[in-house]
Amino acid sequence: MGSDSRSDGRRKRTFIEEARRAQIVSAAIGTVAEAGYAGASLSRIAQRAGISKGVISYHFSGKDELMERAVEQVYSDIAEFVLPRAAEAADERSSLRTHILAVGEYMRGHREQLLALAGIFSGTQTPEGTPRYRIRATESIYQGYSELLRAGQDRGVFRAFDTRVMAVSVQALIDGMFQYWVAYPDHDLEAHAAEVAELVDRATRADSPA
Amino acid sequence: MGSDSRSDGRRKRTFIEEARRAQIVSAAIGTVAEAGYAGASLSRIAQRAGISKGVISYHFSGKDELMERAVEQVYSDIAEFVLPRAAEAADERSSLRTHILAVGEYMRGHREQLLALAGIFSGTQTPEGTPRYRIRATESIYQGYSELLRAGQDRGVFRAFDTRVMAVSVQALIDGMFQYWVAYPDHDLEAHAAEVAELVDRATRADSPA
Amino acid sequence: MGSDSRSDGRRKRTFIEEARRAQIVSAAIGTVAEAGYAGASLSRIAQRAGISKGVISYHFSGKDELMERAVEQVYSDIAEFVLPRAAEAADERSSLRTHILAVGEYMRGHREQLLALAGIFSGTQTPEGTPRYRIRATESIYQGYSELLRAGQDRGVFRAFDTRVMAVSVQALIDGMFQYWVAYPDHDLEAHAAEVAELVDRATRADSPA
Amino acid sequence: MGSDSRSDGRRKRTFIEEARRAQIVSAAIGTVAEAGYAGASLSRIAQRAGISKGVISYHFSGKDELMERAVEQVYSDIAEFVLPRAAEAADERSSLRTHILAVGEYMRGHREQLLALAGIFSGTQTPEGTPRYRIRATESIYQGYSELLRAGQDRGVFRAFDTRVMAVSVQALIDGMFQYWVAYPDHDLEAHAAEVAELVDRATRADSPA
DNA sequence: GATGAATGAGCATTCATTCAT
DNA sequence: CATGAATGAATGCTCATTCAT
Helix, strand or coil: CHHHCCCCCCCCCCHHHHHHHHHHHHHHHHHHHHHHHHHCCHHHHHHHHCCCHHHHHHHCCCHHHHHHHHHHHHHHHHHHHHHHHHHCCCCHHHHHHHHHHHHHHHHHHCHHHHHHHHHHHHHHCCCCCCCHHHHHHHHHHHHHHHHHHHHHHHCCCECCCCHHHHHHHHHHHHHHHHHHHHHCCCCCHHHHHHHHHHHHHHHHECCCCC | CHHHCCCCCCCCCCHHHHHHHHHHHHHHHHHHHHHHHHHCCHHHHHHHHCCCHHHHHHHCCCHHHHHHHHHHHHHHHHHHHHHHHHHCCCCHHHHHHHHHHHHHHHHHHCHHHHHHHHHHHHHCCCCCCCCHHHHHHHHHHHHHHHHHHHHHHHCCCECCCCHHHHHHHHHHHHHHHHHHHHHCCCCCHHHHHHHHHHHHHHHHECCCCC | CHHHCCCCCCCCCCHHHHHHHHHHHHHHHHHHHHHHHHHCCHHHHHHHHCCCHHHHHHHCCCHHHHHHHHHHHHHHHHHHHHHHHHHCCCCHHHHHHHHHHHHHHHHHHCHHHHHHHHHHHHHCCCCCCCCHHHHHHHHHHHHHHHHHHHHHHHCCCECCCCHHHHHHHHHHHHHHHHHHHHHCCCCCHHHHHHHHHHHHHHHHECCCCC | CHHHCCCCCCCCCCHHHHHHHHHHHHHHHHHHHHHHHHHCCHHHHHHHHCCCHHHHHHHCCCHHHHHHHHHHHHHHHHHHHHHHHHHCCCCHHHHHHHHHHHHHHHHHHCHHHHHHHHHHHHHCCCCCCCCHHHHHHHHHHHHHHHHHHHHHHHCCCECCCCHHHHHHHHHHHHHHHHHHHHHCCCCCHHHHHHHHHHHHHHHHECCCCC
8 A cells, every 4th residue: 555545545556457447347237237236246246257256355345345336337327428418408497308318218228237226226225324325326416406406496497496305306206217117128218208307397397387 | 734725825824823923024124124134134033023033934934925024014004094194185186195295204103114115125126027026016006196197187187197107206206205314314204295295296287277 | 651551661542543643654654755755844744644743743752753653564564465475385485486576566556655665764874873673674574584595495495595695685686676666667667576586596596406 | 167167067177176175075975974964964074074164165066066976986986996806807707796796895995985875875865856966876887787797698608687687686785785784884794795796696697507 | 632833953055255375 | 466265154944843722
């Protein structure tokens, strides 16, 4: 450690070390998606990555850290897909709608990643102590929505409501859509997303045309 | 078996057997709420119930059956609380709002039960194969909402929308409310429920004042 | 106990008690034949007999005694079938041959009993201490053959050989025939028995036609 | 797996892995011989080997595989002892006799191994379904004898008989000899083997001195 | 006589983790 | 950097047996 440590507590990593980590995280995502969190033992993940079990322990402090990184990975992939699309929207109403539709679109093309996300969230849930990293992850989502909603309220596009609760609700609707799609894979995700977008629009917009 | 079996496949149970089963289910709920699904080993449940591990195996075919019964227990308790209240509502709009508020109210008084429910759902989730009993449980909820929504549509109280998607969405909003409350126990559940009720009302009602 | 005890240590048994015991022994035989010794738990045996587990414990000192009685039962059934037939034989050579053929014949009609016998012998085998009752059971068979063989030797029908070893060998040939039939149920038991009878005859008879 | 697998399905094994496996198999043999199959739990075997229980699971897929390997070990040891001796025999009659005597001789020096063999055979016996590996093991013995017997018949050394039945019978006589010796450890194995060899010779040889 | 409820030891197995090489 | 060998605790479950009713 010593000279390799940084002020933020993270070691400097070589390029090939990062590549190994990415490879392992990817194998972890695939394994959780395929076998569920309970079935995703380190040896199974190692097997899928074509490496030895010890390598995982070498690169990650433990299973927890690995799963945390997997969650981060998926979240950042989603954000990378959704945010640019939402940014193009004309106003907040349109942006909110676009968010929802874009997430639905992303889901359709990345079932495995979403499955892994859900699996990890489920598997690591321990009541009276929602894992730190999970709070961190969802918190940033809530704040993104909250800011959007408040901006819309300020500009008179949205009605008055508790932005925090509304942010939680939007995310809940998206989660619910995903969960339903997991249980019923043939479900029409696009139509569902459109219906949810409409629902949210009606629930949030200023009672306009008085 | 033989002469003890019934046409519905359930054995006749003595009073004291039912009492034991109820006691064990209750211990299971408490343990899952406290330690999460992963931490709710049979021995821990037995310990909490003050009985020997074997007793659980004696009364239940396995951990799966026990957890299934726990879910059933919680669901029927919720229904017992919510349904009578919703039944008194004047019309479907009011009934829907009452549903949401009543569930919120129930949650406040039964955190442990809800925690257990969430823990069991999380812990038994296996991708590509949502457990039969879980589908059964949620399905009945979806159908309840769907019927209410359709009735409201027929009577002109609700606008046109996909009742299935809306049912899933209402349930998702409630789940989200609960999850948020789990992460932030000091959160104002009552206000949250009211906000959700308002959200749903706006999203579903016929655009009356045209 | 007291006044009910007898000099030989066995209690006097009522008629219905004997009936129960016979019923349980029969269920034990059927269960071992069907599920193997390992699969023949007391509860399974009780289930097959249509009684409660406790009844077995009430009538037998334990699983060991029950299995012992089952072995006795099968042995005495076999003897009842074989001995009269062998008794009609003209001389010892003929009697020995008849023994072998009769046992083969009995096997064909009582696969279940033999299966149970083999299962119990297998399941209760503990090296460095062949169970007492098993020694007793086989010992009486060995002695039966030994007497027959010695009588034949005395009368010049059989050649000189160690009668004990020969007795063990005859029984081994029969056991082997049975084991083979278990592994290959379509095997022709009658032909096998005839071949074994011929084998034994050649191995034992006085080298007469010098 | 992947790159470590071979066309025959067996992984390449390091020297030290083979050593551990051999050590564990040896401990398994000793434990079964001493405590019987039922008493040979993995923890007892591990204890005897002076290792942790997990090591067994690490090297073998389960108890079944371990026991299978133990059987293979004993069989190959016996074959290594018996076959060279039998190969020196002048003709088939002599070879058959030598087989029997050599097996008897081997038994005297390897009681533990034979005890284990018998224990495993007994313990894994399940009616209506003799374990695959056991059939394979005995089948190869039967075929060995069958070939020898047929060769002898072809050369006129042996009389006409069903070679399969005779092979089964020879093996049964050897098994019987062993079982008797287990029950009566002081029994004269050498004399017994000689008597069996004589028995078999008389039963099989061409009725020469016509 | 009979029952069903309860016990508790024992089982095979899985797994995250550690460590010498 | 990477490996495979080893650990040992923990899990769900089975079962013969006991005992109050």
